[in-house]
Amino acid sequence: MLDFSSTVFGVDRREYLPIACRPVHAYEDKFPLGYVYPEHTHDRAQLSFSLSGVMSVMTEDANFILPPGRAIWIPANTSHQVASRSAMHFQIVYIDPGIGEQPESCRVFDVSPLVRGLIHEIIGFDLNYDMQEREGRIVRLLLEEVSRVPALSVRVTLPQDTRLRQVCDAILANPSDDREISDWSEIAGMSRRSFTRHFKQETGMGLAAWRQQVRLMEAAARLSEGETVTSVALTVGYDSLSAFTFAFQRAFGMSPSVFRAK
Structure with a gap:
């Protein structure tokens, strides 16, 4: 109620x-x-x-x-x-x-x-x-x-497994964290193979793709708040502005600069 x-x-x-x-x-x-x-x-x-x-x-x-x-x-x-x-x-x-x-x-x-x-x-x-x-x-x-109306792909699926969830929570808190799967599997207390298999089963994608989704959602939020495209790209973990622009364009159907202007 x-x-x-x-x-x-x-x-x-x-x-x-x-x-x-x-x-x-x-x-x-x-x-x-x-x-x-x-x-x-x-x-x-x-x-x-x-x-x-x-x-x-x-x-x-x-x-x-x-x-x-x-x-x-x-x-x-x-x-x-x-x-x-x-x-x-x-x-x-x-x-x-x-x-x-x-x-x-x-x-x-x-x-x-x-x-x-x-x-x-x-x-x-x-x-x-x-x-x-x-x-x-x-x-x-x-x-x-x-x-x-068409639903937008702006969701990040979260795992139910508590070991995987602590990894996801850490990445959500800091999307630019670029530690490798071996590092995250150790944090989760799982073997690399087990971590990879269970992560894909629960989220529908691999860790790299999931982290990119998080980064793009964080980027959209920061652009909406008025941050510059270059600043956002670096903050969410992209080393290349062109790579960020390409990924953002593919996910949102428009460039980061156009999205920010809208």
Whole structure:
């Protein structure tokens, strides 16, 4: 269940309680740089949209980065933690799981003008709205759009094995760490062969590819925060600016400079 008993940043969350009793409710809020909302769950699906600032969302099996203009769908009862990589301005919509056809897994997507407008309309719903009227049609159209738009490959799958997880946590904390598989397997207390086999089984890719995914997600976050392309490339562990640009272009469909400008 949602917890509206606390006060955060001077805003009494209990003011949302009457709205939260409705099958769909939404609001707009801000988090300061470095704020972490601890691991929690909701009995409703959650759609979070970053208006400005960079949001990090971690579930039990994946880590997501949301720069401005992107949203994440989190199914009901999915444990997750949210952290603000920079001062954030965001919108959230909560939807009862019984309403419409809803995605069954987390997905990140670019927010279209239509989705942005639908979220804005839901935030403005009157307390006594009727789901059988216009409001219900707006919510169902939003769900249709969330399911229809292409999901972006901006997730890093996390292993369940605690030995592998400590390695992944270390790389997430410092993506530029370029230690070899033999070093990481020793840290995990596993043979190189066993480490390699289990890592691929649990994440779907080898360590080098997984680490590159982490580096590119970190790069996207830093570019969204305004850092220069050269600075970001060096910070996340690339020795060559051209290699960074090529990898980023292949992953995001645009160059780092274009992404930063957007």
